[in-house]
Amino acid sequence: MTVDDRFTRDHRDTRGELPLGTRNEIVVGPVSDWAEDFSHLEPEWAADPYPIQDDLRRRCPIAHTGRFGGGWLPTRYEDVAAIAYDTERFSSRSIIMSNYRPPLELAPIGATPPISSDPPFHHDARKLLLPAFTKSAVAKREAATRAFCHALVDGFEGQPVVDAARDYAQHIPMRVIADMLGFPPEDGPRFREFVENALEGVNLPPEERLARMESLFDYLYAQIRDHVENPRDDLTTYLIDAELYGRKLDPAHVAGTIALLLIAGIDTTWSAIGASLWHLAKTPADRERLVAEPELLPTAMEEFLRAYAPVTMARLVKEDMHWRGVDMKADDWVLLSFPAANRDPEQFERAGEVVIDREVNRHVAFGLGIHRCVGSHLARMELRVALEVWLERVPAFTLDDPGAVTWSPGQVRGPRTLPLRIG
Amino acid sequence: MKVHIDPGRCQGHGRCYTLAPGLFGEDEEGYGQVVGDGVVPPGEEQAARLAVANCPELAIELQEEA
Numbered sequence A: 001m002t003v004d005d006r007f008t009r010d011h012r013d014t015r016g017e018l019p020l021g022t023r024n025e026i027v028v029g030p031v032s033d034w035a036e037d038f039s040h041l042e043p044e045w046a047a048d049p050y051p052i053q054d055d056l057r058r059r060c061p062i063a064h065t066g067r068f069g070g071g072w073l074p075t076r077y078e079d080v081a082a083i084a085y086d087t088e089r090f091s092s093r094s095i096i097m098s099n100y101r102p103p104l105e106l107a108p109i110g111a112t113p114p115i116s117s118d119p120p121f122h123h124d125a126r127k128l129l130l131p132a133f134t135k136s137a138v139a140k141r142e143a144a145t146r147a148f149c150h151a152l153v154d155g156f157e158g159q160p161v162v163d164a165a166r167d168y169a170q171h172i173p174m175r176v177i178a179d180m181l182g183f184p185p186e187d188g189p190r191f192r193e194f195v196e197n198a199l200e201g202v203n204l205p206p207e208e209r210l211a212r213m214e215s216l217f218d219y220l221y222a223q224i225r226d227h228v229e230n231p232r233d234d235l236t237t238y239l240i241d242a243e244l245y246g247r248k249l250d251p252a253h254v255a256g257t258i259a260l261l262l263i264a265g266i267d268t269t270w271s272a273i274g275a276s277l278w279h280l281a282k283t284p285a286d287r288e289r290l291v292a293e294p295e296l297l298p299t300a301m302e303e304f305l306r307a308y309a310p311v312t313m314a315r316l317v318k319e320d321m322h323w324r325g326v327d328m329k330a331d332d333w334v335l336l337s338f339p340a341a342n343r344d345p346e347q348f349e350r351a352g353e354v355v356i357d358r359e360v361n362r363h364v365a366f367g368l369g370i371h372r373c374v375g376s377h378l379a380r381m382e383l384r385v386a387l388e389v390w391l392e393r394v395p396a397f398t399l400d401d402p403g404a405v406t407w408s409p410g411q412v413r414g415p416r417t418l419p420l421r422i423g
Numbered sequence B: 001m002k003v004h005i006d007p008g009r010c011q012g013h014g015r016c017y018t019l020a021p022g023l024f025g026e027d028e029e030g031y032g033q034v035v036g037d038g039v040v041p042p043g044e045e046q047a048a049r050l051a052v053a054n055c056p057e058l059a060i061e062l063q064e065e066a
């Protein structure tokens, strides 16, 4: 047997010939007019984006910005769905709206397949992941997840106030994905750092952003090499051994997919758990009803996902075109707001209200079309178990100080500080 | 009443097999599949309608008479 030396060379060497992509001037500071100058990285958006989105939907409905080198923000369900389905004209080459556009040559694979991939490659890269993430595959992790949630609540002993984002929500997806990838569970704090760099460090200087990305990949390559030497029954070994088109994957594909699973799995689910607890802490009627009727939780959970959808994606416009009343240019960003789509009154009755027994709920928190969240069954299991355990163990809780709650800026939004009074 | 999944639209969200496990199942990649010939047994009509109403991809067709 030959030694697998794909991961001994640094992945960056293999990218040497590629052009560098384009960078634009970084613009930060208060937004003058959300219709002409939007930025999802400003504090006003992080604190409460829904009134902004509702206003834009009424008067625009596709907002523009000159920041990030130019981009668009559709706010109607119809437009968000049309873009998600139209992979011919909107590329996933980069799905984080930033001040850097990766080179065209990166398509159709992208840096983190399959989320960064376009057809036809996308389908094959995605297919590799699907079996590990089906509803029945993730059900096998439910018992361990539940035990872990109980252990976190055990840790609240003696504290009248706990931070539900920091002490509960964040740890659950970190532990689950560490187990699936076969990474040391005690590396949780490093995962948090990687996630924040990737998703919240968007307006940092490019060299800084690059350096932080490199530290993520340094970490991943070390983990991958360790798995090459000591293969295990986990996703990392699975990806190292996986084949496409009759040969093993490119090292950059393996590392990119692992980076994706680490980043996409953590703060998304952490945000969904946190936002649900935040809602219940400030809405005693809903909290009491769920404690009394635990069988309603699966329905209520879908409503939390609709109303507080944590994830917004991005696309790059492929060619100049007139699209639904606006002139899009090649390489313009589109901020694909699943949260805004989920609150469109044309699509949902009482769109702005949280209706925990809503029976008809075609929300798009996990996206639409070919990029439907691979982790949606896993995320739903984690969210359900996290809320079940919390409501069983801590049935009475309130916001300790509403003003102390903080929300993450950028494309994944959820509570990052959430002090709850539990005793 | 009969249900049918359009495989060209289904993306494996799994709302159908969660809400109406008697009528739908998952394949090994998580895509939805109709159980048997798709004929909805008596008592399952409401579950069938619920699945249709919650499929984000509008992939489930429901024929009222079959």
Ligand code: HEM
Binding pocket: A084, A092, A095, A114, A115, A116, A126, A173, A177, A260, A261, A262, A264, A265, A266, A268, A269, A272, A309, A310, A311, A312, A313, A314, A338, A364, A365, A366, A367, A368, A370, A371, A372, A373, A374, A375, A376, A378, A379
């Ligand atoms: C509540 C939690 C989550 C939400 C709201 C969420 C949301 C999303 C959304 C909206 C997309 C679509 C991307 C696009 O259209 O460009 C997506 C894709 C993806 N998500 Fe999630 N996600 C969550 C949790 C997870 C978890 C736990 C994992 C796995 C560990 C995961 C892995 C992925 C992957 C691999 C993709 C790429 C799929 C593709 O491009 O084919 N996500 N997610």
Ligand code: SF4
Binding pocket: B005, B009, B010, B011, B012, B013, B014, B015, B016, B017, B030, B031, B032, B033, B054, B055, B056, B057, B058, B059, B060
């Ligand atoms: S709910 Fe719709 S998209 Fe999801 S598995 Fe069922 S048919 Fe497919």
